[in-house]
Amino acid sequence: MTTDEEVGLRERKKQRMYQAISEAAITLFLEKGFEKVPVAEVAAAAQISKPTLFRYFPTKEDLVLHRFADHLDEAARVVTARPAKRSPLDALQRHFLDGLERRDPVTGLCDNVHVLAFHRLLYGTPSLVARLYGYQEQSEKVLGEALSEAAAGTPDAEAPTLTARLAAGQIIAVQRILALENWRRIDAGESAEAVWPDAVVTANRAFGQLRSGLTRYA
Template sequence: MSAEKFSLRERKKQLTYEAVSEAAISMFLERGFDKVSVAEVAAAADISKPTLFRYFPAKEDLVLHRFADHEDEAARVVTGRPDGTSPLDALRRHFLDGLDRRDPVTGLCDHPDVLAFHRLLYGTPSLVARLYGYQGRSEAALARALDPGTPVAARLAAGQIIAVLRILADENWRRIDAGESAGQVHADAVEAAALAFAQLENGLLMPRPGEAPSVGPG
């Protein structure tokens, strides 16, 4: 099969993923996650239930598909950083840029559609539970990017970094969900990010290839 045909096939598959996921999310937002069946989603997307499960192994995946592109985001930032830039510096800059862009992943986004999606996500226990798997895969990808030669040390570093990113986003989302605008929260979000990354930098020496990191006061 030619690369062009393979690329077209993959694009069609991706479009199907997105169309089915968006149809499902619209139904979940309107009626609630637990009140919409997989069969109803399949019917709305004009596909069979077995076909839907080939794309999405679990009902929760219909919602978490929106996170698919972000699962290895931290790892991609680290591997694609400029020469002379440390992993933490690259991740810090990326997060701060996300705050400026009101990237929903940072929690600092007050667009009505994003607010509705986040309320669906964090208001559904099964979706919250499913997020733990997403975070675990993010940690594993980041650990490999930091240093594939020291798996335990790299996992310790990656776990702390992913936890910091999650806590920062959770804090931003908590305030916006309580009624503040992204503009009102932005300055505090930048300050909190600076504090968080400073704590990581002072308390965590990033692992070098073949060397375990030292953890403790800087």
């Protein structure tokens, strides 16, 4: 019989393999360019076979987007874990502002040279941008489910699931646009410290627009 400890050990080993393969790939992509590195070269760098690599990462783009895997359900987790008296939108706004303050790369407000190099690789490769939209679509789905659960026991409990999904789409889009704008300014040469005050003002304004249009979750 397999114990919980053995399952946990196996899962940790699997996650370490994901991380090692992804980091080997990103190092090569940054050095040579995404399009110029064949998957076979990534497999060789990670010391695994090509079929083994594809068992972990179905597409070449997934090798890069793995860095976003932990963030896929982040917005949903924020909604689920929020204090009882805090609305979903308030919790998401607070979380984004906290991310700006700690210069979380996901907010775009990070001028670390390694983060900038990764973002240039990501936003400069059309196939990666297209794959990123797929990740964001999954984020919308799980956030929509979290918003539906958050409405349970409220006057809006009978609202259609599509209503929550539409709200989730707008929230994820706002976060994406804010992050992209922050990154563009930093990529143009501004420091994170210089951009931060404007980023906070813009984020508050954006969430204010959501709040005025999404009263169901405000």
